[in-house]
Amino acid sequence: MIDRTPVSQAAARKLQQMIHDDTFAADEKLPSQRVLAERLGISRPSLREALLTLETLGQVRTFPGRGTFVTKNGARRVSDNPDWRYGEEHSIQSVFEVRILLEARLARHAAAHATLDDIQALAEFTDRMERAWAVQDLIENVEADLAFHRRIAAKTPNTLLAQTYDHVAALLSETQRQPIPFTREERMSESIAEHRRIIAALDQRDPEAAERAMADHIRNTAACAGITV
Structure with missing residues (x-):
């Protein structure tokens, strides 16, 4: 099989592992982007995208004129959240x-349209989220979460809704990464339980319950990021 993982995502995973194994320790300044890109064998634009992902997830922090530093372990306050990267276009x-x-x-x-295969896939994505969080693999945790929501979106027969979702997918994905730095253990447990309620509603073919469970889940995710919707 061909590995289709984006270069920037593969680089983010590598850097996350280097942080986890203390190749780069908490509060340590990372090498310059030129040096780090050469070390990872990637382009500087791909490296910048990888660093943006890690910063959104709260694993590094960039300070203008000073460089990029590994953050300390532990959840941060909402007020410490990195800048919303799409702020010039749309507010979070x-x-x-x-x-x-x-x-x-x-x-x-x-x-109305999910199959048994869909239900099983959604359950596996949720299990992956839970396992990844247990070992603080934040990139895998978010990737499984993204896959969960994309699988549900793919079931709509409304092509315009599907196209709209695809058009704003990058924005939606960022709202799934944004709360991670200040997501505490109990909130992640709640989020996983919310996923399972969505799955149960889909399995029971209950459109009202599915719509309500998804809305509650997104509302609670927004609240974790300090947003009321």
């Missing part, structure tokens, strides 16, 4: 508002 508030409307409706559609 507006993206969460769109997300709750769009994904709740997509969940409603999925209740």
Whole structure:
């Protein structure tokens, strides 16, 4: 099989592992982007994208004129959250508002169209989330979460809704990464339980319950990021 993992994502995983095994210790300044890109064998644009992912997840922090540093372990306060990377285009508030409307409706559609294979896949994505969080593999945790939501979105027969979801997918994905730095153990347990409620509603082919469970999940995720929707 061909490995289709984006270069930047593979680099983010490598850097995360280097942080976990103390190749780069807490509070340590990372090498310059030129040196780090050469060390990883990637382009500087790919490295910058990888560092943006890690910064959103709270594993590094960039300070203008000083460089990029590994952050200390542990959840941060909402006020410590890195800048919303799409702020010049749309506020995080507006993206969460769109997300709750769009994904709740997509969940409603999925209740009528999800197959047994879909239900099993959604359960596995949720299990992957839980396992990844247990070992603090934040990249895998978020990737499994993204796969969960994409699988549900793919079940809609409404092509315009599907195209709209694809068009704003990068924005929606960022709202799934953004709360991670200050997600505490109990909130992740709640989030995983919310996923399982969505799965149960889909399995029971209950569109109202699926729509409500998805809306509640996104609302709670937004609250974790300090956003009310």
